[in-house]
Amino acid sequence: xxxxxQRYGALGGGDRPLVGDTVLGKDEMEEAEIQEGPVIVETETxxxxxxxxxxxxxxxxxxxxxxxxxxVDYINDKELSLPMQRDIAVAFSGGDPIIxxxxxxxxxxxxxxxxxxxxxxxxxxxxxxxxxxxxxxxGRYIPNPHRKIMEESEYIFADxxxxxxxxxxxxxIKIIILDELNAANPNILIRLHEVLDALERGGEVVLxxxxxxxxxxxxxxxxxxxxxxxxxxxxxxxEALDPAQLRRWNYQKLPTELPKGTxxxxxxxxxxxxxxxxxxxxxxxxxLSREQVLGEEQLEEIPGMVEIVxxxxxxHLGAKALLKxxxxxxxxxxxxxxDDRMEPRRVRDFIxxxxxxxxxxxxxxxxxxxxxxKLENEVDKKKLEELVRLVEYTGPKxxxxxxxxxxxxxxxxxxxxxxxxxRKSEKSKLEQAKEIMGDQxxxxxxxxxxxGFVVEKDKIPAIPYSxxxxxxxxxxxxxxxxRISEDDDGKAMTLEHLxxxxxxxxxxxxGNLLGNTDCYHVEEFYTKRSLKTEWKLVGGGLLKGSxxxxxxxxxxxxxxxxxxxGCLAATEExxxxxxxxxxxxxxxxxxAGLEINQKHRRNPWEVLYDWFLxxxxxxxxxxxxxxxxxxxxxxxxxxxxxxxxxxxxxACMLGYDPDDHDDDLGVVxxx
Amino acid sequence: xxxxITDSFVQDFLTKxxxxxxxxxxxxxxxxxxxxxxxxxxxxxxxxxxxxxGLMVAKQSYFVIDVHxxxxxxxxMVQYPTGQVEIFSKKLMKxxxxxxxxxNSSIVFLIDKNVLQKFQQAGIDLLSVVGLTYQS
Numbered sequence: 001x002x003x004x005x006q007r008y009g010a011l012g013g014g015d016r017p018l019v020g021d022t023v024l025g026k027d028e029m030e031e032a033e034i035q036e037g038p039v040i041v042e043t044e045t046x047x048x049x050x051x052x053x054x055x056x057x058x059x060x061x062x063x064x065x066x067x068x069x070x071x072v073d074y075i076n077d078k079e080l081s082l083p084m085q086r087d088i089a090v091a092f093s094g095g096d097p098i099i100x101x102x103x104x105x106x107x108x109x110x111x112x113x114x115x116x117x118x119x120x121x122x123x124x125x126x127x128x129x130x131x132x133x134x135x136x137x138x139g140r141y142i143p144n145p146h147r148k149i150m151e152e153s154e155y156i157f158a159d160x161x162x163x164x165x166x167x168x169x170x171x172x173i174k175i176i177i178l179d180e181l182n183a184a185n186p187n188i189l190i191r192l193h194e195v196l197d198a199l200e201r202g203g204e205v206v207l208x209x210x211x212x213x214x215x216x217x218x219x220x221x222x223x224x225x226x227x228x229x230x231x232x233x234x235x236x237x238x239e240a241l242d243p244a245q246l247r248r249w250n251y252q253k254l255p256t257e258l259p260k261g262t263x264x265x266x267x268x269x270x271x272x273x274x275x276x277x278x279x280x281x282x283x284x285x286x287x288l289s290r291e292q293v294l295g296e297e298q299l300e301e302i303p304g305m306v307e308i309v310x311x312x313x314x315x316h317l318g319a320k321a322l323l324k325x326x327x328x329x330x331x332x333x334x335x336x337x338x339d340d341r342m343e344p345r346r347v348r349d350f351i352x353x354x355x356x357x358x359x360x361x362x363x364x365x366x367x368x369x370x371x372x373x374k375l376e377n378e379v380d381k382k383k384l385e386e387l388v389r390l391v392e393y394t395g396p397k398x399x400x401x402x403x404x405x406x407x408x409x410x411x412x413x414x415x416x417x418x419x420x421x422x423r424k425s426e427k428s429k430l431e432q433a434k435e436i437m438g439d440q441x442x443x444x445x446x447x448x449x450x451x452g453f454v455v456e457k458d459k460i461p462a463i464p465y466s467x468x469x470x471x472x473x474x475x476x477x478x479x480x481x482x483r484i485s486e487d488d489d490g491k492a493m494t495l496e497h498l499x500x501x502x503x504x505x506x507x508x509x510x511g512n513l514l515g516n517t518d519c520y521h522v523e524e525f526y527t528k529r530s531l532k533t534e535w536k537l538v539g540g541g542l543l544k545g546s547x548x549x550x551x552x553x554x555x556x557x558x559x560x561x562x563x564x565x566g567c568l569a570a571t572e573e574x575x576x577x578x579x580x581x582x583x584x585x586x587x588x589x590x591x592a593g594l595e596i597n598q599k600h601r602r603n604p605w606e607v608l609y610d611w612f613l614x615x616x617x618x619x620x621x622x623x624x625x626x627x628x629x630x631x632x633x634x635x636x637x638x639x640x641x642x643x644x645x646x647x648x649x650x651a652c653m654l655g656y657d658p659d660d661h662d663d664d665l666g667v668v669x670x671x
Numbered sequence: 672x673x674x675x676i677t678d679s680f681v682q683d684f685l686t687k688x689x690x691x692x693x694x695x696x697x698x699x700x701x702x703x704x705x706x707x708x709x710x711x712x713x714x715x716x717x718x719x720x721x722x723x724x725g726l727m728v729a730k731q732s733y734f735v736i737d738v739h740x741x742x743x744x745x746x747x748m749v750q751y752p753t754g755q756v757e758i759f760s761k762k763l764m765k766x767x768x769x770x771x772x773x774x775n776s777s778i779v780f781l782i783d784k785n786v787l788q789k790f791q792q793a794g795i796d797l798l799s800v801v802g803l804t805y806q807s
Contacts, residue, residue, distance in 0.1 A: 113753050
């Protein structure tokens with residue numbers, strides 16, 4: 001088992017698998033979290049820290065990426081290190097700069113580096129204690145070390161540590177650690193805040209140090225974390241930051257001393273190498289990332305939003321008053337504010353990323369994260385917590401507080417136990433989705449009709465799309481498809497098994513699903529890779545403008561389409577810029593491995609599964625007939641595989657070089 | 672010139688530094704003691720490193736902290752326990768990344784007490800970022 005495919009416990013021995021030896025699907029993962037408590041869950045492409053999901057970098061092998069083996073004895077504990085990782089992950093997932101202030105023995109830097117090791121992210125470290133020179137951070141001209149002839153430049157500009165962290169490189173995600181931030185000279189802080197402003201705007205940093213060179217920055221690709229000890233309190237040279245500057249940061253207060261429970265836990269783990277109790281981490285410690293971030297326009301659809309926003313406004317004013325009247329945070333030497341502009345924006349963005357179907361619960365999580373977490377002592381936290389509890393949506397009597405479709409993705413943080421009530425509402429949500437999608441809905445009934453077995457209700461995953469998203473999908477001609485990872489006998493839905501199942505369900509008149517399969521048996525994608533259980537929105541045909549194009553050109557069409565409908569992630573966009581695509585145009589594996597192609601093209605078994613559901617529903621082969629869907633799979637001989645339903649009405653798979661093109665060769669989008 | 676007691680203490684101290692996740696510090700009260708500590712440390716099989724980067728080459732190595740190197744030394748010490756050390760050359764504007772081998776390494780810094788005090792006054796608090804510390 002590779003280290004990148006393991007799921008490991010939250011205690012010491014970070015590489016110790018607890019269950020299974022395969023990459024977990026989303027549903028298995030969430031279920032495992034609910035049942036087993038404090039876990040960090042890793043898949044091939046992401047890591048979840050108490051539910052908060054961060055994507056791994058596509059390129060994880062640079063020298064700046066910390067080595068995983070350095071952290072095998074990293075000790076996770078429920079009081080400090082797990083919540084710290086979760087809170088860092090919340091900030092990183094939104095690209096927000098975060099400051100963590102706490103005592104020197106808490107392992108802040110180690111924790112960030114350990115997370116970077118898991119995610120394959122680069123770390124660019126700067127310690128600001130004693131640093132006096134802005135140019136060390138941003139760059140300066142140095143004698144050209146490569147100069148051999150007079151015509152070559154005598155001096156060249158060399159990036160500083162911060163600039164190298166800001167530069168975007170294909171497939172890389174970088175963290176800039178600004179350690180001992182509050183020991184920095186004021187001129188350095190001013191320059192760093194210019195950088196933060198540029199990151200927030202998603203704009204450019206002007207390198208005044210290099211004849212005003214402009215560096216494009218992207219907060220999806222560069223994460224910034226400031227670490228510091230409390231000013232005073234025995235720490236030499238630390239000055240309190242100006243609260244007006246601190247507002248740029250997501251400020252999180254950690255304990256000054258290692259909490260007693262953490263100390264005991266760590267000591268026990270160090271001396272006895274045993275796994276102490278892990279199952280008692282309560283569900284409220286989890287914050288579950290949504291699979292798809294909500295659009296701002298969807299906020300209005302959330303039941304109770306108007307009422308809860310009003311209560312939030314009251315809460316914000318109340319929290320400010322407590323701070324102003326010195327009822328809280330009196331013992332904290334670092335002054336801070338609850339900012340009228342930044343805090344509401346952060347809370348809104350939190351809801352967009354973490355809304356779990358219960359607006360009260362999500363809102364209260366956000367308030368704990370952005371307000372309560374700024375406080376150190378328990379008495380202060382309790383005072384503010386009393387106000388947090390007032391921010392709830394009560395709703396008309398008898399009305400559910402949970403939002404229709406959204407509820408399905410939210411089981412982790414739900415206070416309601418899974419049970420009959422939940423099952424009833426899920427059934428209605430399926431029906432809602434079916435009602436919206438009409439004949440473009442492919443759910444349990446369609447699976448039963450096509451394959452002849454019933455998918456058990458508890459194996460049907462959450463529908464991760466809102467009503468608005470489904471309505472939009474319907475307009476775009478997309479289909480909502482339920483895919484399942486195994487049949488009713490528990491056998492994995494590989495392409496080979498899928499073909500056999502489908503063939504057994506086809507009548508003589510219907511012919512064959514696949515033609516001669518002899519040549520496919522050497523391919524891993526035919527015999528081993530299998531479907532995941534998930535709902536997907538699949539294009540209703542080849543994407544307009546995607547035919548007659550090379551693989552690169554097709555990827556651009558896919559990119560532009562996804563962007564036009566607001567479904568292109570920043571990381572995907574950065575990775576598939578025209579320049580980057582040109583660089584890898586001849587490399588099928590790199591092209592297929594692009595995030596956009598992995599997430600938004602289908603693979604062959606998905607193509608045939610989707611097609612078979614359609615075929616059995618409508619008794620019609622038109623969809624895909626004579627059309628080639630170019631997939632994200634590379635065959636053993638290095639060709640990019642497509643699937644076509646040929647003139648003989650049998651599907652087959654062919655391989656193309658990246659620069660091939662054909663009038664019938666296009667791509668079907670999936671999201 | 673070098674007392675037997677000091678020999679024994681230093682020897683005992685050095686054996687405890689092996690496998691530590693933090694660097695160790697030996698504080699000499701003056702130049703004279705510094706020279707005697709150097710001799711002791713070398714007799715225990717430690718190699719003198721001429722640069723901070725060089726500390727990672729040998730399994731047992733030590734470095735004498737110069738008054739001009741406070742920031743560099745501090746940056747190294749503070750990063751060493753975190754699993755990754757980035758050493759930045761201001762001259763070349765280039766970073767070098769090192770992953771410590773804790774299990775097999777022993778890294779000792781040797782400093783004159785006067786130099787240490789200068790660092791402390793300048794806000795470079797070496798004592799808060801080292802592990803085992805020895806002074807006579």
